[in-house]
Amino acid sequence: MASDSGVQTQHFSDSSASGHSADQSVSSANNVPVTTDQQEQILEIQQTIFGMVAQNSPYTEVLDRLCQMAEKLLPNSVASIMLLNKDTGNMNVLSAPSVPTEGHQALNGLVPSPKAGSCGTAVYHNKAVYVTDTYTDERWSQMRDIAYDFNLCSCWSVPVKDSEGQAIGSFALSSFEHREPSAFHKRVMGISSDIVSIVLSRQKQISAYKKQKKRLQLLGIAIENASEGMVITDADNRIVEVNRYFEQATGYCFDDVEGKNPSHFSSGLQDKNFYQRMWQELSSQDTWSGEIVNRRKDGSLLHQWLSLSIIRNADGKIQNYVAVFNDLSELKRERDKRLRSLGLDSLTGLPNKSALQEALSGCDKKCSLLVLNVNNFSLINSAYGLDFADRLLVAITVQLKVLLPGAQLYRLNADEFAAHYLSDVALDETFKRVRQYFFLNQIKVDDLSFNISFTFGGANGCSDLMRKSLLAIKQAKLAGRGRFHLYSHESDEVEQNQRLEYMHWNALLYRALNENCLVPYFQGIRDNHSGKIRHYETLIRMHIDDKVYGPFQFLNAAKLSGLLPALTRLMIDRSFEVMSRHDCTFSINITEDDLSQQFLIDYLGKKSAQYGIEPNRVTLEILEGVSSSGKDNNVDQLTELKQLGYKLAIDDFGTEYSNFERILELDVDSIKIDAKYIKNIDRDKTSYEIARAIVFFAQNAGIPVVAEFVHSEAVQEVVESLGINYSQGYLFSEPQCSINTD
Numbered sequence: 166m167a168s169d170s171g172v173q174t175q176h177f178s179d180s181s182a183s184g185h186s187a188d189q190s191v192s193s194a195n196n197v198p199v200t201t202d203q204q205e206q207i208l209e210i211q212q213t214i215f216g217m218v219a220q221n222s223p224y225t226e227v228l229d230r231l232c233q234m235a236e237k238l239l240p241n242s243v244a245s246i247m248l249l250n251k252d253t254g255n256m257n258v259l260s261a262p263s264v265p266t267e268g269h270q271a272l273n274g275l276v277p278s279p280k281a282g283s284c285g286t287a288v289y290h291n292k293a294v295y296v297t298d299t300y301t302d303e304r305w306s307q308m309r310d311i312a313y314d315f316n317l318c319s320c321w322s323v324p325v326k327d328s329e330g331q332a333i334g335s336f337a338l339s340s341f342e343h344r345e346p347s348a349f350h351k352r353v354m355g356i357s358s359d360i361v362s363i364v365l366s367r368q369k370q371i372s373a374y375k376k377q378k379k380r381l382q383l384l385g386i387a388i389e390n391a392s393e394g395m396v397i398t399d400a401d402n403r404i405v406e407v408n409r410y411f412e413q414a415t416g417y418c419f420d421d422v423e424g425k426n427p428s429h430f431s432s433g434l435q436d437k438n439f440y441q442r443m444w445q446e447l448s449s450q451d452t453w454s455g456e457i458v459n460r461r462k463d464g465s466l467l468h469q470w471l472s473l474s475i476i477r478n479a480d481g482k483i484q485n486y487v488a489v490f491n492d493l494s495e496l497k498r499e500r501d502k503r504l505r506s507l508g509l510d511s512l513t514g515l516p517n518k519s520a521l522q523e524a525l526s527g528c529d530k531k532c533s534l535l536v537l538n539v540n541n542f543s544l545i546n547s548a549y550g551l552d553f554a555d556r557l558l559v560a561i562t563v564q565l566k567v568l569l570p571g572a573q574l575y576r577l578n579a580d581e582f583a584a585h586y587l588s589d590v591a592l593d594e595t596f597k598r599v600r601q602y603f604f605l606n607q608i609k610v611d612d613l614s615f616n617i618s619f620t621f622g623g624a625n626g627c628s629d630l631m632r633k634s635l636l637a638i639k640q641a642k643l644a645g646r647g648r649f650h651l652y653s654h655e656s657d658e659v660e661q662n663q664r665l666e667y668m669h670w671n672a673l674l675y676r677a678l679n680e681n682c683l684v685p686y687f688q689g690i691r692d693n694h695s696g697k698i699r700h701y702e703t704l705i706r707m708h709i710d711d712k713v714y715g716p717f718q719f720l721n722a723a724k725l726s727g728l729l730p731a732l733t734r735l736m737i738d739r740s741f742e743v744m745s746r747h748d749c750t751f752s753i754n755i756t757e758d759d760l761s762q763q764f765l766i767d768y769l770g771k772k773s774a775q776y777g778i779e780p781n782r783v784t785l786e787i788l789e790g791v792s793s794s795g796k797d798n799n800v801d802q803l804t805e806l807k808q809l810g811y812k813l814a815i816d817d818f819g820t821e822y823s824n825f826e827r828i829l830e831l832d833v834d835s836i837k838i839d840a841k842y843i844k845n846i847d848r849d850k851t852s853y854e855i856a857r858a859i860v861f862f863a864q865n866a867g868i869p870v871v872a873e874f875v876h877s878e879a880v881q882e883v884v885e886s887l888g889i890n891y892s893q894g895y896l897f898s899e900p901q902c903s904i905n906t907d
Contacts (some may be wrong), residue, residue, distance in 0.1 A: 180473055203349045207356060210234045214360055226369040228260035228361065235357050236263060239350060241341050246325070246361055247272065247284050248334040256288065259334065271311050277332075282308035283322035284335040293323045293354070297345045319344045321351075328366065336361050356566065394469075396488040402426055405485075414492045416462030427488065430459040436550025438611065443473075451475040456493065458551060468493040475903070510576040512555055513562040521575040521583055525630055533590040533840075534583060534630040535623040536638045537599070539567070540646045542580035545615070552844040557610045561617060568599050579704055583634070592623035596649040624652035670722035673709065678731065682709045685739045687751070689898030690871060690891050693884070702752040702786070702893065703740040704900050705732060721888040729758040733765075737772055745776040748905055752784040752814060760799045766806060780810030784834065789815050803831055819855055836863050838889070840874030847879040860887050 197208070213234065217227045232244035245261035256275040261268065275281055277289040286292040286304045297319045299305045310503040311317065322337035336358040338350070346354070388395055394411040398404050404422050412418055415430065419696045422429065435457060447453040454472040455487035458644070461467050469490040476485040508520030516524075525534070539561065559857060565574055565582060572584035584595070599619065607614040622638025624630050633652040641650035677683050686706045689698035707714040723729050733755055744751050759765055765785075785806060807813060812834040819839045828836070838859055856872075863870045872884045875894030884892055 174699075178403070199349050199352060203352075206238060207353060210353070210356070211360070214364075218364065222612070224364050224371075225260060227364050231260040231357055231360060231364075232262050235338060235353060238353055239338050239340065242338050244357075245272070245284075245337050245339065247275065247288075247337070248325075248365075249277065249288055249332065251333075256285065256334070261479050267309075268315055269311050278307065280306045280308075282311070283320040283339075287322040287324045287335050289339075291324050291326070291330075292349075293321075295321045295351075295752060298343050315342050318342050318428060321346050323354045325358050325361045325365065328361070333365070334361070355821065357717075360891055366579065388672065394488075394490045394492070396427060396490075398486045398488075400483045400485065402486060404521050414461075414490075415459075415467060421462070429671065430467075432458045432551070433461045434458045434551025435549070436548075436553040439550060439552055447473050451477070462493070468497045469703045480712070481784060487543040498646070500622065513559055513576050515574055515576040515582075517563060521585060523579070524573070524833050528587070529590045529627065530587070530603065531625065531627050532630060533586040533592055533623065533625045534586065534634045535583070535586075535592050535595055535621060536634045537582045537619045537621055537636055538619045538642070540620055549613075553611065555636045555904055557615065560608050560610050564602075565599075568602055569595070589625055592621075592625065592651060596621045596623070599708055600649075616853075620646050621649040622652070623649070660809060669726060670719045671726050673707070674722055674726065674728060675718050677707050677709050678707070678735075680729070683707055683735055684899035684902055685736055685743065686902050687740075687743070687904050688893060688900040690893045691753075691875075691897045693892055698748045698898060700752070700784075700891075701904060703754070705736055706900070706902070724756075727758070730762050730764065731755045733759045734768060735770060741772045741776040741778050742801055743867065743904065744778060744782070749904070750782045750784065752786050754786045754816065756788070756856055757799065760802050763798070763802065765802060766809070769806070769811065770809070781812065784812040786814045786816040786837070789818055800831070804844050807832060817873075819859055825866075829866060830867070833868060835869045835871055835894075837871040837873055843872045843880060843894075844874045844876065844882070846883050847877070853883065858887075860889060864888065 168891070181803045193499050210231070214227060214231050217230060228246055232246065234243045236242055241709075243261065243263040245264055246259045247256045248259040249256050254276060255273075256277060257273045258264070258269045261272075264272075273286075277285045279286055279289055280303065281289065282299075282305050283294045283296045285308070288504055294304065296302045296304055299320055300309070300318050305312055305320075312320075317339045318341055320339040322335045324332040324335040325336055325621055327333045327714045336354060338346075338354060388408050391408060391410060394414050395408040396404060396411060403426060404423050407417075407419050407422060415679070417430075436897055443453055443455065446704075450473070452474050454470070457469050459467045459469060459472045461783050470493055471488060471490045474487045474489075475483055475489060476619050478484045478623075485877075501663040508516050508523070510517045525532075539558075542554070545557065549557075562574070562582075563880070565584075569584045571590075572586050574587065575583040603617050609615075609618050620638060622634050622636070622641045624633035624637055637652040641648040644650065646855050684706055686704045687701040688704055690700045690702060691698050707719060720729075723732055733753075736753055740751060740753060755765060769780070769783070772778070785803075787803070803813060811832060814835040814837055815828060815837040816837050819835045819842055836859065842856045842859075846852045846856055860870050869890040871891040872880075872889045873893050875881050875884060875892040875896050877896060880894075881892060881896060
């Protein structure tokens with residue numbers, strides 16, 4: 166064995182002496198062709214190992230398998246992979262499935278050096294080392310005992326390198342025979358070393374990924390459960406993430422806001438200057454913080470203390486924006502509540518409306534109260550935002566205090582103030598003084614100057630000054646902005662009674678809708694040629710508290726409340742249901758409000774199908790003004806309804822525009838002359854001539870005419886003498902809740 170050993174050593178020495186380094190030997194070996202069978206064996210290793218990698222097998226199993234496959238290519242050998250610990254400088258066994266535990270223990274802690282065996286030397290020099298005789302080779306001088314103990318006769322080792330080409334470990338084949346590696350074996354070892362490098366690099370990435378993932382999960386949990394709201398946007402300021410606090414504070418879930426710009430939440434209460442200053446500071450300092458007011462999903466205001474930060478990438482480009490906020494709404498409410506309890510306005514520091522009411526209730530002598538409303542203040546709010554408008558109100562407050570000596574100034578609401586005098590004051594003189602000052606002088610805020618004007622209402626007396634002054638300012642606004650009105654019992658109480666009347670009917674109307682107390686009545690329309698009634702107009706009535714109310718009592722309240730479309734839908738549904746049991750034709754009144762909501766075409770079609778009513782049985786009565794208003798959309802809808810088969814009638818013709826051209830354009834099916842021209846047509850010459858002119862036009866246009874309010878035989882005689890086609894009135898048919906076709 167010594168002789169063989171000497172031969173092998175001498176052979177290795179000759180190779181070295183020829184001037185070729187180990188690396189050069191590898192290079193030369195790599196240039197020596199391998200056989201097809203050998204190439205297939207190498208491919209099998211690559212396919213097997215990379216297949217395991219693709220299946221995410223544990224990296225230790227992958228490396229064990231690599232060692233086992235390499236061992237099969239060199240019988241009577243064992244493969245091992247050692248890894249360098251850069252912190253300690255020692256090498257330890259990472260994989261050596263065929264090496265016993267004692268071997269692992271013997272190899273662990275190896276320090277790379279020129280005499281630390283094949284693996285230690287390969288890592289030390291960062292190049293392949295092929296030792297054919299471990300018993301005599303100087304490079305094994307520090308490892309000789311291990312060679313003897315485990316009968317390691319030869320050992321070939323190739324460094325495993327990182328992405329920068331530095332040795333991080335070794336791949337070795339140790340043989341129980343004295344051997345020199347063939348070109349094929351060197352190829353196998355080089356490829357195996359590369360594979361180990363790839364597997365370790367991937368494992369490092371996986372470990373880093375898992376660590377980062379865990380870290381992100383912890384951060385995510387912390388962010389999700391933070392006691393502050395968080396919003397993260399991308400470089401284009403589109404929302405990519407929010408936390409739970411945000412969802413709770415705003416009412417929005419993530420799906421509602423994903424991809425949206427945070428301006429979606431803006432309340433509009435901050436002006437453009439506010440946002441310009443915010444973005445300038447954020448862009449220059451990468452951070453900004455301040456108080457801001459946004460809106461929740463339900464539209465309510467959300468007061469926030471907001472901190473913004475910019476996240477930049479390695480190139481300094483913006484990657485994300487991060488917003489962190491605290492909800493100040495409760496603090497604001499508590500502060501305002503405390504101020505209100507003290508009777509103070511939180512913005513201006515003036516006494517508030519409650520304080521004024523208390524002061525007036527305790528006053529038992531003649532006083533004066535002047536209410537001042539800032540004109541067009543909502544436009545300033547919209548144009549410049551809430552913050553600016555607030556500062557403007559404070560500036561106005563300061564000046565009013567100067568202009569109203571002897572008065573206690575109050576803030577009633579957003580843009581309304583009141584001056585209370587504890588004596589009878591000539592309020593018209595006070596009004597003139599204030600108006601004159603603001604006409605000649607501007608209010609300056611943030612380098613912007615404004616001409617401010619007021620509308621004034623006032624009252625003198627001992628009682629009810631607040632109500633009287635507010636009535637007075639309403640009258641002033643009706644007369645035009647910038648006016649002053651002093652309360653007068655004779656005129657203002659009449660207006661108040663009208664308001665109370667509206668409130669009464671408005672409440673009754675809502676009750677009637679909820680309690681199903683609105684019903685259709687039908688009034689027949691007589692054909693003056695045949696003398697028969699085959700057409701009916703649908704009229705609305707209110708049955709409530711054992712009383713029946715006609716439309717003239719509650720329609721104005723319905724219009725002011727925006728309820729006319731609801732009444733129209735109700736009448737369409739109820740009249741169609743009744744008419745489904747009869748074969749006569751009928752009319753329904755529609756309004757401009759109905760057309761503006763654009764529901765008629767679909768709703769009529771739905772109800773026609775539901776009750777089996779052919780469109781040509783239905784006449785839609787519109788007021789003259791609806792078709793003459795010039796609104797293209799109204800005309801388009803009426804034209805489409807005509808095309809669908811519904812008929813059109815102009816109601817109360819002669820009371821508004823008398824737009825004959827528009828009537829011809831709409832191709833109406835009938836004209837109804839207003840009742841005021843018919844009821845006295847038998848004795849009023851003017852009414853007669855107007856009716857005659859309308860009939861003349863209609864007959865020439867081929868349009869049938871209906872006379873409304875035919876209440877006597879005398880009126881009917883004139884109607885027939887004029888050639889009016891149809892008559893409607895109590896003479897022939899009173900409105901009934903049912904139809905009698907007998």
